[in-house]
Amino acid sequence: LEMPTQPPRKTGDHGTLTHYSLVLLSLGCGVWALPSGVQAAETGQAITAAWLQHNPRDLSWWHRKLSAILLRACCPPAEEGCLPGLEVVRVDKMLVFYSEGELQACVDSALLAEQLDQVDAILFTYEQLTVFKCKLDKTYPQGYTTDVVQILGSLFLLVSPEDISKWDVMSTKTLKALVRVSRGQKADAQVAALITCYVAGGVQVDEDTLATVATLNPAYLCLLSPEQLQLLQPDILWVVKPRDLEGCPRPQMEVLPTKVHVAFQNTTGPRYLERIQPYLGEPGALVDVEALSQQNISMDMATFKELWTEALLPLTVAEVQGLLGLHVVDLKAEAQNSPVWDWIVQKRQEDLDTLGLGLQGGIPSGYLVVDLGGQGRVARGPCFSGPGSVLAVLLSLLLALT
Secondary structure, eight states: OOOOOSOOOOOSSSHHHHHHHHHHHHHHHTSSSOOOHHHHHHHHHHHHHHHHTSOTTOOTTHHHHHHHHHHHHHSOOOSSSOOTTOOOSSOOGGGGGSOHHHHHHHSOHHHHHHTGGGGGGSOOOHHHHHHHHHHHHHHOTTOOOHHHHHTOGGGGGGSOHHHHTTOOOOOHHHHHHHHHHTTTSSOHHHHHHHHHHHHHTTOOOOHHHHHHHHHHOGGGGGGSOHHHHTTOOGGGGGGOOGGGGTTOOHHHHTTSHHHHHHHTTTOOHHHHHHHHGGGTTSTTOHHHHHHHTTTTOOOOHHHHHTSOHHHHTTOOHHHHHHHHGGGGGGGTTTTTSTTHHHHHTTSBHHHHHTTTSOOOOSBOTTOOOEEGGGTTEEOSOOOOOSHHHHHHHHHHHHHHHO
């Protein structure tokens, strides 16, 4: 049999190399019988890969590697131990042609951990990647080391949140790398566990990392600490939709209103309301509520009732009218309920009458309201109810007149 000295050429069906493969396979098995179609295809691929990895004019490698491939095709791999010629000295493309059992037997765990960054450069199957993960799990039962986590790559998609909880994630670079691997994948649970682990380490996050996290899934921002969110650039909030932050803890939400105001300060009307609506119930939203009252946006009553109380109560009758627009008539139906009632009792009755809704409970004309909590300043503070409050007001007035 004459050995080829030129790289194989692909032809119509199986190509030149496939014919050589069939003959060599038959000789290697010691019988003059053609192998099955599956065996021929698999063996042809293996020989092709081996050929492309070496100089075709240097045949010193041919006998050793080809013998191992043929042996594998003719005989099933042993339950334990690596077949001669299949020993792995580096993670490279030849491993694609190893079965899961052969990878388990021939790939050394220490070598895999050392060259883990090469795995993503090779198109391994899901089953092959699973073998690699299992080998790492056995080598690091208490959790992957920092060095392994840093180069984990796409294997991150195979780990569980329980696995991740064992890691020590202290590198922002590692966090960003693994978050990017998750893009477009169903890995919310893994990313959430990763960010939680990262936050627990108390690492100072940078602006780029926050942008990466928010772009991948804005809901992940809720997993960061309020201190870390302080570094969030306002323009990142443009990728956040109203429903993204549902269920976000209160401390994290309290950080965002001032950034929201900066991010959308050049937006007006209904679009402005849509953007800032998730944050209107949070402390610090006063500026946004006052701005909305000047834009005739016709806020519905459900949103109005969700406003931050400290932002709602100081609003004048004219400001509330501007805020609600066509929905101002809904004040009548909510007049006895909080927070509408809490707002009514702080407004002068003559101002409420200008709405023409028949709202009652405001401060009668001629009455002076003193906010004792504000050190005796006259203010738009709460109306008083009960004899104690009335007595306190009278004493304050007497002191003011003497």
